[in-house]
Amino acid sequence: MRFAELPDVPSSEFTHQVSIGVIVDGWPEDTATCFQALLAHAPTEVRVIALDLGDVDGAGAVLDQFVTASAGRLQVVHVEETLHDVGWAAARTALLKLDTAEIHGVLDLSTVFDGDAVTPLLEAFSDATVVASGWRGVNMDTTDWYSFVDAGPGEVDALLGYFFLVRRDAGIATPPHPNAHFYRNAELEWGLALRAAGGRIVAPVEGLPAHQDRHRGYHDSDPDYRDAESKKTYMRMLKRFKGRNEILAPR
Secondary structure, rough: OOHHHHHOOOOOOOOEEEEEEEOOOOHHHHHHHHHHHHHHHHHOOEEEEEEEEOOOOHHHHHHHHHHHHHHHHHOOEOOOOHHHOOOHHHHHHHHHHHHEEEEEEEEOOOEEOOOOOOOHHHHHHHHEEEEEEEEEEEOOOOOOOOOOEEEEEEEEOOOOOHHHHHHHHHHHHOOOOOOOOOOOOHHHHHHHHHOOOOOOEEOOOOOOOEOOOOHHHHHOOHHHHHHHHHHHHHHHHHHHHOOHHHHHOOO
């Protein structure tokens, strides 16, 4: 399937409470580790959507091996293009549109569940003002707006993209910026956009039963491409939000 053939109109109905979306762009061993832990530890009612971009190094075939054992919980969508071809924001938005859950999970392939990491984040959505709940929160350093600092537990400015949940309707109404081709800083820009749209973002617990393995997106990307795209996203974020302290979490 070509990426352009994916559904462009999201479902307006919710068929279940939670799905977790994962971008897979290679790294078959990491893929096996992530999905084995995810399917073992996430509550059985949680569904998983994997977007395989290009079957790089056979990672898509690894995903297919999990489908039968998942008892219908795992949906794998294969497209011909690679992540470099389509970009992070387009891939993330495609997962939002493929989903039919009320709450959509953003999970990086480097994040490995050691237990149920979903339920502690899900509980935050009992507050209707919360649009996103995640593992690792950050706040903008407003002295110059050129760095984020670790934050939480509690209300935060944004969430790191290792693992968080977002209300799907809010994520579709305010998606990642379409020009965010690389992941770095894009989830932070998305968080500020969700706050600017009126939502609250929280990192509700001190820790979750999860750990991070090697972050391939950062450590194994071309450094010139990584740094150039990261800077583009950060400069765009500053142009959109710098000085708008009213959208930030209470200090």
